[in-house]
Amino acid sequence: MVKFEPGAVNVISGASKTGKSSVIPIIDYCLGSEKCAIPVGVIRESCSWFGVLVDTLEGQKLIARREPGDLKASGDILLLEGQEIEPPPIIQQKNQTVEYVKAVLNRLSGLSNLQFEPGSEDRFKSRPSFRDLMAFLFQPQNIIANPDVMFFKADTTDHREKLKTIFPYVLGAISPELLQARHELDRISRQLRRKEGELKARQASGASWQREGFAWARLAIEYGLLPAHTVVPNDWPSTVDLLRAAMQSDTRSATPTLASMDVIMARLTELRGAESKLVMELNQSRNRLHELRRLDESSDSFRDGLYVQRDRLGLSRWIRELVTERPAAVLEPSDAGRARIDQLCQALEGIELRLRSHPAITESLGRETLRQREAVETILADLSAVRQEIRTLEGQSEEARKVTTRGEEISHFRGRLQEALRLYEVADTSSTLNEEILALRTQVEGLNKLISEHEIGRKTENALDTIQSISSRLVPELDGEWPDAPIRLNIQDLTVKVIRGTRDDFLWEIGSGANWLAYHVALTLALQGYFLSKPNHPVPGLLIYDQPSQVYFPTRRAGKALEEDLDPEWNNEDVAAVRKVFALFDHIITRTTGRLQIIVLDHADEDVWGKLANVHHVEEWRGKGLVPAEWG
Structure with missing residues (x-):
């Protein structure tokens, strides 16, 4: 069992092929993913169940899900609830369904159970779900420095379109009360027509x-x-x-x-x-x-x-x-x-x-x-x-x-x-x-004023202005090429624009992995900062980054090219750039007063992120990994 400290930067460091990159898909799978993305091989062959223990306002909840075997995903799930939960050494059988666990997570997040558009058959306009919020939590290895994709799973059409729909909701431009007003307007309009x-x-x-x-x-x-x-x-x-x-x-x-x-x-x-x-x-x-x-x-x-x-x-x-x-x-x-x-x-x-x-x-x-x-x-x-x-x-x-x-x-x-x-x-x-x-008709007029699209657009732009202001203070702390150029989130394209003088450049129009990493980190932290400023916001205070140092990862020395167990050596410039990332994480944890938890999975060892007050070294996976050797 791997234990992460709340209100801290939790670091798992280690060599390649130790299972670091499996942490995100394991958590995602346990939280109700429709597909098991845990890599096949040692991890899937050695484990029959995967589980995650989370702290909530109601106490602890252990969510464990069976390894799917040849299936896309398993519907067998175990949910244990209490003030403090001791994970069982062996899971005998399931006690709940995936849909039930999703409903529990939706309720804990305080998400509305109403569709974005009443009566719509468009699956992208369905009710907001806890599953939709995963886009703001995970930055896996293939996303964290990707110029074309900013958010988790936004490279697929379904997730991309649904994320566009829910963005005004998570930014607070559309509230549960407004969704209720939309449905009330639909009901009254039908009654009026009749x-x-x-x-x-x-x-x-x-x-x-x-x-x-x-x-x-x-x-x-x-x-x-x-x-x-x-x-x-x-x-x-x-x-x-x-x-x-x-x-x-x-x-x-x-x-x-x-x-x-x-x-x-x-x-x-x-x-x-x-x-x-x-x-x-x-x-x-x-x-x-x-x-x-x-x-x-x-x-x-x-x-x-x-x-x-x-x-x-x-x-x-x-x-x-x-x-x-x-x-x-x-x-x-x-x-x-x-x-x-x-x-x-x-x-x-x-x-x-x-x-x-x-x-x-x-x-x-x-x-x-x-x-x-x-x-x-x-x-x-x-x-x-x-x-x-x-x-x-x-x-x-x-x-x-x-x-x-x-x-x-x-x-x-x-x-x-x-x-x-x-x-x-x-x-x-x-x-x-x-x-x-x-x-x-009087009720319809009042509800139309309440759900004005113009007002929703105005609130969305105000929220984007705030996020831009936060991210503009974070970018100079990283190793970006234009530290003074603000970045603005573009919801329609689910990316950022870098504002430089008279021109705005999309992320995919800018070169350098260091720039892509800086903007991914700055935007995800800025979003979390905005979410935490809102009381009872549905997005959990959690960020998981996998391999933020990959854009600086140096080539191994020729003399040790075949020694797979050895980590590459870092030069001083690479160390300074990666440390900026960890230093920013440390600063954000201080600013959020323990309400945000950050998990970093990286090759970088303590020489890079050591002596930072809020950094907690969880485990060192060199010579060992996520799956203990005795399980093999």
């Missing part, structure tokens, strides 16, 4: 019922439920009051009269006249539409003919220019020939003038066609309403003449009228539905 659809349906139903309501009022007069001299008003509210009055009348005293039946006859005569007029207007509008269509087709043919004439007459302008500019180069035309050429050119100008005015003609035709279509639609709607009222009055008037069944008919009519009035009350647009829609 209410608006219901209101629209009610309005359509109410409009249809209003067309019939005037006929119902006249039928009430015919049935004797209203006085024969009653005048049916043109406004709808008064008509509704009239129908309600009909409902209050006594059916026993309702005696149809000739005068009341004449009301229906007079209205039918009026409606038939209106129907004939509307039919005539409809035929006229249809004929106009037909003529406009033919005129549009003729206009296109006329335009095509003008293009043909213009192309043919274009030769005359060329001949006139040729005669005018270079008279000696062609046969000199006679005066009559010149006059004829001028006539052709004038005709050409006239055709071009008509071509230029043609679009305006086409636009006028389009506007008139649209106006006629709207007129036809209006006439059809009015005609439909008139014919519907005619059918209602004709049918009811015919039945009204059956005096033998008059009492029963009046009762049926009152029943239908009562139900119609009830439905009207439900469909009344002045009901509480309008108030509910207004309240929902």
